[in-house]
Amino acid sequence: MAEKTINRELANVINVRLNRQLLYYIDICTRCGLCKDACHQYVATGDVTYLPAYRAELIRRVYKKYFTRTGRFMPSLIEGREPDDRLLDELYRTTYACTGCRRCMYYCPFSIDTTWLLGVAKAMLLEAGRGSPILTELAGAAVMKGENIDLFKDVILESLKDTEKEVQQITGDASAQIPVEKTGAQAMYVALAGTHTILPVAVIFHHARLDWTLSLFEAANYGYFLGDNKLAKTIADRIVDEAKRLQVTQIILSECGHAYRVMKFLYEAWAKEKLPFEVKGIVEVMHELVESGKIKLKKDSIAEAVTYHDPCQVGRNAGFYEEPRSLVKAVSRDYREMTPNREKNWCCGGGGGVVAEPAMDEFRLKTGMKKVEQIRATGARIVVSPCENCRLQLDGLNEKYNLNIKISSLMDLVADNLVAQK
Amino acid sequence: MAGVMVYVAIAVFLAGTAYKIYHWIRAPRSSVRLGMFPRPENSFGRGLKLIKDSIVFPQVLDNDRIMWFFVIMLHIVGLGTFIGHMRMLGEFAPLYNWLGKDGMDTLSYIGGGSAGLILLVAVLYLLFRRFKAPYRDISVPEDYLLLLLILLIIMLGDHLRFFAHFDVTDYQAYMKSLITFNPAFPAAIAESGARWVLASHVFTASLLAIYFPFSKLVHFIGSFAANLVRSD
């Protein structure tokens, strides 16, 4: 096929995905460049190709060249570009680097959502057969697990038996359980692969006497990071179908930022259906359990200085600022706030699937500089963050920059500081 | 010549802007709520936030104070200048009755004059900023072209303000001729050497109006819509 035709087809990927918001984003950016100070990747590298407006401009220039009058008649005026190899290479590098933190959207005077434009860029890359190989493999593995769950069920259940014993030891209750496939349970908890996301929650739920069941699947969704919405939906379908089958009234997602975003804000739009259950994050659930008195925390039990890192998908993109803080503050004697925080918090640099790309390790740790400065400034010894991606990155930063801190999940913090029930 | 240009400019501006808005509205709304947090509880709160975000630019203030100052200057003073030009359509009676002709002229000289200078500085700032990395690297010819065009309009306007010494009644006569579709400069302007300055001012302003709906200047309208998405 002629190169021209291919390019046109690729450009058309933008056109078919156009909606009103995207049109605003394409039309109104003035290239003021104020987003430069918002992006941890630009700030840490000084490389203009990571400046949010620059990344978004790659998509804009292709769209304008093919679909606007200015672009058709005077492409040089807006520097219209074809989606050729050079552009796609640049797009690949800058798009899969984006952590999706949306800090640039916060600082944009027009609130242009660059990640949304980069979502279109990913669709274009996938159309050109240039999706991220590692994210494709991880997403593929998740789909494979969903299709062949009967093959894996036994090993999963077997490993859960060990975890269950630990729950019994910790709670001192030999009847404590990790229920699986329990039809009619009130809540289905969706953990991540790994006991560390199951054990503390099982302990908390046992204390709260919650009627729950554990999902056989993990919350993480690499199809979403890949930018393949169809694949992402298939991966999320595993959880949705399980929840429907078990007729639970709510699902509770583990401390996984993007998993919550996918289920809470994206799934219904993809599936064009309303979910018959409530979608909650473990952060808000733990907060509710404390507020309603179902679990009690040991007040001020941690003497070391503690700080809290707002994961972008828990804070800016989901609205949980005070709930996690109230839990952390309750158990800490010396709580210190990072600056800036909440909606202005710096991304740690680990979101968007970049932790899964070994080729990006060095870049990722370099772009965590702002977070390193923030943590150092607090002088805290413990950093709590309710997002697995953030914690993987914080672990990396801790090691590389000798921060000498302990990184804790919020689940562990709560589970370790429960007041025993009478 | 400049007369016909004005009609073309107004027609293209109105039709182009209307088409732009139609083009936006025609596209389906995103099925995903794109808003970020914290977000207002109700539509009243959303409205307030929209006004604040679109008019005060709090995010810019937080990020780059110098930029914020010049951007606010450009937009507020630019709007004030546009309103000031309305005097050419007719005197604003309450103010005129209070200040009288001389008072109005003085107000117009001080207000319009300082506005002209502020705009000049603000646009020059934005222009020079574009020559600096990393802004240079994200700029396209459109950005420079628009700034240069606006700069030219301002400089011509400032020339008229400080050196041409036309009376407001002359401008009003010219404006009237435009409205009655019989465009012509009144004698006082036609006989002055500065008539070319006025003609150029009108011409460049018309060019800007024509290019407006097809350029990034549609952020003038689109930013309100986009900022509403912030709290979606």
Place this chain on the structure above:
Amino acid sequence: MTEEIKPDLEIDLKGLLCPLPMVRVSQNISKIPVGGVLKAVATDPGSLADIPSWARTTGNEVLRVDKGDKLYTFYVKRVK
């Protein structure tokens, strides 16, 4: 009695959390020749489902999984 499998490369995934065990296996399998075997030792029970799923989706083969005390050893054969 299971027969001894001689790996071409051994990797240590102990302490690594999802998705890193899969990522490391994927990264290292390309370092061995087709037909070779990669031995990976993980502590994350999530890998019990993840690594075989990954192998199926990439067309590789998990020859054997040994389960010790919180220690899982995978023998993955590079098929293509």
